[in-house]
Amino acid sequence: MGKGLRLGVLASGRGSDLQSLIDAAAEGRIASRVVVVISDDPGAKALARARDNKVLAEAIPPPIEGATDARRRAHDARIAEALDRNRVDLAVLAGYMRILTPDLVRKYYGRLINIHPALLPSFPGTHGQRQALERGARLSGCTTHYVDEQVDHGPILLQAALPVTDQDTEETLSKRILAVEHQLLPRSVHLIEQGRAKIEGHRVRLDPDESWTRKYPTLPGVLYGHGY
Numbered sequence: 001m002g003k004g005l006r007l008g009v010l011a012s013g014r015g016s017d018l019q020s021l022i023d024a025a026a027e028g029r030i031a032s033r034v035v036v037v038i039s040d041d042p043g044a045k046a047l048a049r050a051r052d053n054k055v056l057a058e059a060i061p062p063p064i065e066g067a068t069d070a071r072r073r074a075h076d077a078r079i080a081e082a083l084d085r086n087r088v089d090l091a092v093l094a095g096y097m098r099i100l101t102p103d104l105v106r107k108y109y110g111r112l113i114n115i116h117p118a119l120l121p122s123f124p125g126t127h128g129q130r131q132a133l134e135r136g137a138r139l140s141g142c143t144t145h146y147v148d149e150q151v152d153h154g155p156i157l158l159q160a161a162l163p164v165t166d167q168d169t170e171e172t173l174s175k176r177i178l179a180v181e182h183q184l185l186p187r188s189v190h191l192i193e194q195g196r197a198k199i200e201g202h203r204v205r206l207d208p209d210e211s212w213t214r215k216y217p218t219l220p221g222v223l224y225g226h227g228y
């Protein structure tokens with residue numbers, strides 16, 4: 001798998017995690033490249049970033065009519081169609097704010113990853129950083145994982161931890177975590193494109209090559225888990 005994968009990124013918001021993949025590809029840190037960015041929000045900054053970087057940008061807003069379930073299924077069917085049409089090998093949820101339907105998850109299982117701003121299985125769902133602060137966690141961080149049918153639950157790829165201080169606000173903690181996300185996400189793609197990540201039940205077995213902590217600058221105070 002050394003030649004790189006065709007990445008499809010799903011993003012609802014500002015798209016800085018998307019940018020970390022675009023940059024890693026441009027700098028040759030990963031062999032894969034982003035071929036399409038899909039957003040449920042036509043106004044998402046992530047789509048503008050895609051266009052700025054000459055990556056295909058597709059807005060796929062959810063249908064307005066129909067029962068909730070049927071609407072969600074129809075929406076995800078359109079997303080699957082866009083991923084297939086662009087021959088996406090690996091789909092990446094990078095700040096995608098909708099819960100995927102089981103149909104889409106099953107179709108892409110093992111080829112679909114997510115990044116989450118907390119140390120899973122703690123603090124799944126939205127506002128992982130706020131939840132960590134509210135519960136007085138002394139460590140937080142971020143997690144990349146394969147997506148399964150439960151939210152923020154599938155087999156974990158990579159994690160990195162950092163200290164939470166009493167002075168932290170949601171904003172300061174989110175900012176520090178985000179900087180680490182921008183390292184973990186490209187490295188996760190790197191491991192997958194090299195065939196170095198294998199799902200075994202609910203775990204991922206990693207067979208990492210030279211650590212990125214030796215190849216690229218690290219951030220102070222961050223503990224990079226196995227595989228980074």
Ligand code: GRF
Pocket residue numbers: 011013014015016017018094095096115116117178181
């Ligand atoms: C990140 O914190 C990510 O972990 C979460 O959503 C945020 C996306 O940020 N899932 P951005 O839109 O990529 O800047």
